Amino acid sequence: MIKIIMHGCNGRMGQVISGMIAEDPELEMAAGIDPRDDGHNPYPVFPDISLCDVEADCLIDFSTASVVDRMLDYCAEHKLPCVLCTTGLSQAQADKAAEVSRSTAVLKSANMSLGINLLLKLLKNAAEVLAPAGFDVEVLEKHHNLKLDAPSGTALALADSVNEQLGGDYEYVFDRSVRREQRPKKEIGISAVRGGTIVGEHDVIFAGTDEVVTFSHTAYSKAVFGRGAVQAAKFLAGRPAGMYSMSDVIEAVLNV
Numbered sequence: 001m002i003k004i005i006m007h008g009c010n011g012r013m014g015q016v017i018s019g020m021i022a023e024d025p026e027l028e029m030a031a032g033i034d035p036r037d038d039g040h041n042p043y044p045v046f047p048d049i050s051l052c053d054v055e056a057d058c059l060i061d062f063s064t065a066s067v068v069d070r071m072l073d074y075c076a077e078h079k080l081p082c083v084l085c086t087t088g089l090s091q092a093q094a095d096k097a098a099e100v101s102r103s104t105a106v107l108k109s110a111n112m113s114l115g116i117n118l119l120l121k122l123l124k125n126a127a128e129v130l131a132p133a134g135f136d137v138e139v140l141e142k143h144h145n146l147k148l149d150a151p152s153g154t155a156l157a158l159a160d161s162v163n164e165q166l167g168g169d170y171e172y173v174f175d176r177s178v179r180r181e182q183r184p185k186k187e188i189g190i191s192a193v194r195g196g197t198i199v200g201e202h203d204v205i206f207a208g209t210d211e212v213v214t215f216s217h218t219a220y221s222k223a224v225f226g227r228g229a230v231q232a233a234k235f236l237a238g239r240p241a242g243m244y245s246m247s248d249v250i251e252a253v254l255n256v
Contacts, residue, residue: 002237003030003056005080007071008063009045010034013085016226017060018043026234030056033063033071049074056080057237060229064148065089072100081105081236083229085112088149101243105236109246110153112228115217116202117246123158123204123215124165131166135208136183142193142201150192158204159188199224 004021008014009032018041021027031054032045046052049071058081061071065088072093075082081104084097097106111117131137141155151174163170171187183189200219205212219225228246235249 001028002026002058002234003028004233005031005033005052005054005056005059007033007049007059007061007067008086009041010036011062013062013222013225013229016222017062017229020223020226020230024230027230030054058083058233060233061086062229065093068093069096072096075106076100076103079104079241081233081239082107083232083236084108085225085229087153089153098243102241104241105239105244106242107232107236107244107246107249109228109232110157111200112225112232112246113217113219114228114246114250115224116154116157117250119202119204119215119217120157120161121247123161126206126213126215127162127165130206130208130213131162133208134185135206135213136185137162137170138189138191138205138207140191140193140203140205142195142198144197144199145194147194150194151190152192152200152202154200154202155190155192158202159190162188162204 029043035047037045060083062085141152202217204215
């Protein structure tokens with residue numbers, strides 16, 4: 001039985017994942033961490049990670065960037081593997097996660113869905129062919145009106161996948177309203193839409209002369225991300241220290 005601490009247990013994703021863990025015979029909810037708690041959870045809930053005294057095999061984090069540093073400190077101190085799903089992290093926090101991975105296993109992903117992680121690989125192939133042929137690259141993402149960060153971590157990951165394949169030479173442009181000039185070739189425009197209850201939509205557009213190639217991914221429920229996080233926790237528990245990704249999870253599943 002793999003025991004899980006859910007960091008951000010009373011958030012939308014925290015509740016989705018808690019429900020999945022309750023139905024999984026391989027997993028058990030050891031504790032939750034959340035400053036908001038009304039006592040409805042069937043497991044102990046602590047308002048801050050530093051107060052948690054429950055042993056576990058892995059932590060799943062779906063919280064906010066403001067509490068990620070304390071969570072990483074806790075995981076490093078307790079050698080607790082961590083599935084880091086919170087987006088909107090600063091570069092300093094990303095660097096800290098890499099540092100913590102020297103003492104325990106850390107899996108960091110901007111998006112936990114299988115489809116998105118497959119798309120990251122497909123984009124590299126597309127960029128290698130289309131960019132040299134003069135295609136412009138644009139990323140458009142849409143999310144619900146409660147999402148705090150923009151653009152989404154997934155949109156940035158998609159842009160990074162393209163840019164890495166192209167040697168890192170492309171500039172990211174988030175706002176063209178302050179410029180009046182022709183679009184440079186080596187840029188990736190990234191646009192964000194916030195409205196309603198959109199779970200998550202991402203389009204990567206390769207626009208060439210007289211033709212457009214678009215890669216699209218749509219999430220219809222948060223269960224998509226929850227299933228990925230649960231699978232990642234199963235993969236990470238018991239792993240040696242190091243930085244892991246959803247690609248590692250996918251490869252492990254395919255090799256079973």
